[in-house]
Amino acid sequence: MLTRIPFKLTIILGVLLLVSCEKDLPTYLEFQTYSYSGIDENGGTWKPILIDQPENVEIDIAANSSDASYQTELADLKENMSKMTAADEEAIQYWGNNPVIRWNEIALELIAKYNLIPGPNDDGSYTLPSPGEPDGPPAFPFAHPPYASRALAYLSVAQFDALITAWHYKYTYNRKSPYQQDASIPYAYEPTTIPSYPSEGAVLARVSRKILTAMFPLEADHLLELEAAHLKSLSQTGGYVNSDLTAGLSIGDQIAEAALRRAATDGMKKAQTSKAVSDSIKLAAFNRFGWQWDNLELPARPVGLTPLFGQVKMWNVERVEDTRPVAPPAIGSELYLKDVKILKDHARNMTEEKRRIANFWQDGLGTYTPPGHWNRFANEFIVKYKMNPLRSARTLAYLNMAIMDAGISCWDAKYYYHYPRPIQTIAGFKTIAGTPNFPSYTSGHSVFSAAGAEVLAYIFPEEASLVKGWAEEAAISRVYGGIHWTFDAEVGTTQGIEVAKYTLYRAAADGAER
Missing domain, CATH: 1.10.606.20 (Vanadium-containing Chloroperoxidase; domain 2)
Known part of the structure; x- marks a missing residue:
């Protein structure tokens, strides 16, 4: 049982100078790609939330850098990078070397877009948004604060578990990034010693797309386009070959499945009640x-x-x-x-x-x-x-x-x-x-x-x-x-x-x- 404590109604003037003046709508957080303050080599040993152990997530065994198949991947990467356009370079900078931020911003944009309370019908009655008929009217979801908190929690928890798993396999196989394997391959971001297999960006693209599609079903096509754009940018950074991306997608699929299993049974479907139930709570x-x-x-x-x-x-x-x-x-x-x-x-x-x-x-x-x-x-x-x-x-x-x-x-x-x-x-x-x-x-x-x-x-x-x-x-x-x-x-x-x-x-x- 919580007890009350005196509340200090202290207003700290000027404390909001750190944050953007525009906060009603998500804005693109402009920042230069940066050298990480640490790489957390032991991150694969951290305790996940949705799964028991990261090694229980299955991915294909990484090819050795001396294998012919890997050398073919390097050649394909070079050819792909040689065809880059100005738009491709802009996309690489947009997604950046910390796409956790970008996918979080995408979630905030969707929350703002769908944070519209359904209005009354012509006869004064109300129709509630339904996940079974997301087109409505009214459209599903109404992204009110409880819904927003849940969407952000599932997105972030799934990203965390997926990246713990990625880190586990990265340091199991320790495959160097392509630009470290071949000096002729440039890298779009600040160099790092984090292994490339599996790609953390591909992990995030897949798990984020799947969680957000479940939360915002009308945005399925848009989210597919964003996932494809993110994966394309990863394939042109010089940091990953195709097998790095494929392994990352596999992790994303499996962690998203675990997250959505939990979401399906967490009770949110019953949160918006009928009038009879609501009246009984009131009484x-x-x-x-x-x-x-x-x-x-x-x-x-x-x-x-x-x-x-x-x-x-x-x-x-x-x-x-x-x-x-x-x-x-x-x-x-x-x-x-x-x-x-x-x-x-x-x-x-x-x-x-x-x-x-x-x-x-x-x-x-x-x-x-x-x-x-x-x-x-x-x-x-x-x-x-x-x-x-x-x-x-x-x-x-x-x-x-x-x-x-x-x-x-x-x-x-x-x-x-x-x-x-x-x-x-x-x-x-x-x-x-x-x-x-x-x-x-x-x-x-x-x-x-x-x-x-x-x-x-x-x-x-x-x-x-x-x-x-x-x-x-x-x-x-x-x-x-x-x-x-x-x-x-x-x-x-x-x-x-x-x-x-x-x-x-x-x-x-x-x-x-x-």
């Missing part, structure tokens, strides 16, 4: 506490957003109830009335700075949502600290597992307590940022952000004060916007921190140093 909360959240939209949606997301399988927490916070203040209690006064004071004294903070962290419809916001931060840190692809995937895997687990815990609390939002109980009260279609307690922004900040502070200790300041600002932004009570933000921040600890326990024991 149970009223009988338990004497209050209930009501949707104030016109026309009102019959069901809140994903009432059973709190029952989806967590990555690193066995029982969601173990992370459920204490009950919020009773309506009309002294603590409740104190919060009413705080919100009214903010509304009467709305400054440009408060409005800026509320708007910056809004992450509403048409954006990559709060989970995406923290992925953007992670990508910039990955570049700053020159992580190799394996360590980058590890960073994003732990970040997104923590964020998804935190979201599940938050949604469990939201629908268990079913607490009204300020506009429902404060007469005449208005928000400056709209009102989400789910209960108030606890704040999703606060929970997602606190969990994300804890992981980034663990992996990038030099940035701990910065990211924790961002999490506090994200939390108070929802209070400034009139969307949440201060105790939603306070307890939500505590909740995110506590849930993230489960992921950090796992990270500390995976065999990799921080």
Whole structure:
């Protein structure tokens, strides 16, 4: 059971200078290819998440560099590179020597594209997106924050396991890259001693394409085109021959299959309930506490957003109830009335700075949502600290597992307590940022952000004060916007921190140093 701790509503001015001014939509993260700060030769011994041991993933045995077949591959590579165009060279620079970032950006773009709430039908009724009929209308998915957190978690975890497997085989066979085998072959990026077989880029292209296709089925053709473009660029860098790519694709196929098996049974299909189930959840909360959240939209949606997301399988927490916070203040209690006064004071004294903070962290419809916001931060840190692809995937895997687990815990609390939002109980009260279609307690922004900040502070200790300041600002932004009570933000921040600890326990024991 989580307990409340005092919440420091500290606003750290200027802390957002590190990140791009444009954060509502994913933007191309421009960076020069760099020399990795380390290559993690022992990465193949790290503990994966979806599979037991990387050696259980089967690939073909690598050809020896002296074999005639390999020499033929080198000749084919040279011919392929001799036909490169200016567009090919641009593609090589776009994908770069850390394509973990590029595939994460592609995921953020898709989240923003599909983060559009289905509108009402002409008769005032609503039709929910269906994975069985992704064309709709409305189109599937609605990439709301819980959906985004899940998509990013499966993508990142699959990338991590696939790259652990790739590293295992790289250092089993130790095949040098073509440009190291033949001095006449140039290399597009900074030289490295990481073996070429299997290709980490091919691993990422295949596993990313398959996971994202499952999450965004209407983008299947587009994702196939992206995979083909990525593989073509890899074949022209001078770093890989065809058998390197083939082995990488085999790993990607097998890890994607493991990830999608888990996704098929994690409970997400039942997260969006029928009206009857939704009403029963609401009645149970009223009988338990004497209050209930009501949707104030016109026309009102019959069901809140994903009432059973709190029952989806967590990555690193066995029982969601173990992370459920204490009950919020009773309506009309002294603590409740104190919060009413705080919100009214903010509304009467709305400054440009408060409005800026509320708007910056809004992450509403048409954006990559709060989970995406923290992925953007992670990508910039990955570049700053020159992580190799394996360590980058590890960073994003732990970040997104923590964020998804935190979201599940938050949604469990939201629908268990079913607490009204300020506009429902404060007469005449208005928000400056709209009102989400789910209960108030606890704040999703606060929970997602606190969990994300804890992981980034663990992996990038030099940035701990910065990211924790961002999490506090994200939390108070929802209070400034009139969307949440201060105790939603306070307890939500505590909740995110506590849930993230489960992921950090796992990270500390995976065999990799921080």
